[in-house]
Amino acid sequence: MSIVKDPALAEAGRRKIQWVRDFMPALGGIEARFEKEQPFAGLRIAVSVHLEAKTANLGFVLQKGGAQVRLTGSNPLSTQDDVAAGLASLGVETFGIHGASAQEYESHLIETLKFKPHLVVDDGGDLIHLLGGKCADLAENLIGGCEETTTGILRLRAREREGILPCAMMAVNDAKAKHYYDNKYGTGQSVWDAIMHTTNLVVAGKTVVVAGYGWCGKGVAMRAHGMGAHVIVTEVDPFKALDATMNGFQVMPMDEAARYGDVFVTVTGCKDVITPRHFAVMKHNALLTNAGHFDCEVDVASLAEMAVSQELRRDNIVGYILPDGRVLNVIGEGRLVNLAAGNGHPAEIMDMSFAVQALALEWLVHNRDHLEKKVYHVPASIDDEIGRVKLAAMGLSIDTLTPEQVDYLNGWKA
Numbered sequence: 001m002s003i004v005k006d007p008a009l010a011e012a013g014r015r016k017i018q019w020v021r022d023f024m025p026a027l028g029g030i031e032a033r034f035e036k037e038q039p040f041a042g043l044r045i046a047v048s049v050h051l052e053a054k055t056a057n058l059g060f061v062l063q064k065g066g067a068q069v070r071l072t073g074s075n076p077l078s079t080q081d082d083v084a085a086g087l088a089s090l091g092v093e094t095f096g097i098h099g100a101s102a103q104e105y106e107s108h109l110i111e112t113l114k115f116k117p118h119l120v121v122d123d124g125g126d127l128i129h130l131l132g133g134k135c136a137d138l139a140e141n142l143i144g145g146c147e148e149t150t151t152g153i154l155r156l157r158a159r160e161r162e163g164i165l166p167c168a169m170m171a172v173n174d175a176k177a178k179h180y181y182d183n184k185y186g187t188g189q190s191v192w193d194a195i196m197h198t199t200n201l202v203v204a205g206k207t208v209v210v211a212g213y214g215w216c217g218k219g220v221a222m223r224a225h226g227m228g229a230h231v232i233v234t235e236v237d238p239f240k241a242l243d244a245t246m247n248g249f250q251v252m253p254m255d256e257a258a259r260y261g262d263v264f265v266t267v268t269g270c271k272d273v274i275t276p277r278h279f280a281v282m283k284h285n286a287l288l289t290n291a292g293h294f295d296c297e298v299d300v301a302s303l304a305e306m307a308v309s310q311e312l313r314r315d316n317i318v319g320y321i322l323p324d325g326r327v328l329n330v331i332g333e334g335r336l337v338n339l340a341a342g343n344g345h346p347a348e349i350m351d352m353s354f355a356v357q358a359l360a361l362e363w364l365v366h367n368r369d370h371l372e373k374k375v376y377h378v379p380a381s382i383d384d385e386i387g388r389v390k391l392a393a394m395g396l397s398i399d400t401l402t403p404e405q406v407d408y409l410n411g412w413k414a
């Protein structure tokens, strides 16, 4: 039995799901093959990924491939109640309510696991955290799983080092078909989409501080620059900082950048990136947002303690009023802004990421007899296939190496 806010929202949710299906051709091609070949017949798959339309489509495709699927969100603020109702009405057991408390959120994760899955799809590591601890009794059928994001993979590798990984895990984030597109172009677009529609303010002419110049940060900085913002980057890695400089961005520590920013976007995967000493020097009406996986990059709890009061300024924007009268505005509670205050990445981008998820799950099933409890790279053949399918879907083609060129590239004699 699904747990959703209101089953009457199902029609609106189904419309959203149908809309994205039209723009996810790579996953659509996989769905057609899965429907014939039934790679997941007799298997149960638990999915915890931001519960919005593209994720719903992934759940639906896995079900078409023969699986019994249970799906929940990976962040209580990114769950869309209409999509959850729509997906439940399509026969995928769905557990998620927008704005659920921490306890409710965990109970939805546990419901998703109660059927003792054979495979899991995780985004940030919450399912694996439960299966490796509190819910270890639900792990007995596990063949393996897939992890969607950078932060989740860091945690899997830490578990692997300590020998406490509950099953084989595929590092989906590390596939080229994922991070080249999703982290860079997906985050680049959807972060600004969310900030712009939530604030209804202009980007051009503003000073934007991007903390972290990794895959996501590059996209966020690039799109801010493209819209006419002045971009400052903060980093801890000298080469990422040099890269940002060579791309024309100013680089400085957050202690300095805090004074200049009109808009802040943290996207480091680290914690305590913006803290009280930064709040103390920020401009009146600065906008604070986070696009990293967990809500620990901007120290919102300390900001609340520093503030004399707080008020809801627009939907999803809380203003913290400081003793000197300055107001600092936090969007989406400091949770990842493009999902807590937006619709997530565009469908065409998630087409690639979820195509990797679908094929990586199939790979796990094919290789189930040889798997070890370690973190696996997605095979290059899966990456290449998705790249080619996507190019073809976009009506593009590329050159092919001749046998002589292959020899030249692989040899030394010439």
Ligand SMILES: NC(=O)c1ccc[n+]([C@@H]2O[C@H](COP(=O)([O-])OP(=O)(O)OC[C@H]3O[C@@H](n4cnc5c(N)ncnc54)[C@H](O)[C@@H]3O)[C@@H](O)[C@H]2O)c1
Pocket: 149, 150, 151, 152, 179, 182, 183, 187, 211, 212, 213, 214, 215, 216, 217, 234, 235, 236, 237, 240, 267, 268, 269, 270, 271, 272, 273, 291, 292, 293, 294, 336, 337, 338, 345
């Ligand atoms: N919002 C989204 O939709 C979305 C999409 C993909 C990934 N993510 C998440 O975004 C985060 C970043 O992912 P990524 O793929 O860009 O990772 P990445 O490893 O490519 O980049 C992170 C960058 O942050 C830098 N960094 C680390 N700590 C820092 C600090 N204290 N101050 C300044 N810079 C610091 C690192 O040097 C690195 O260059 C992760 O939490 C990931 O899970 C979010």
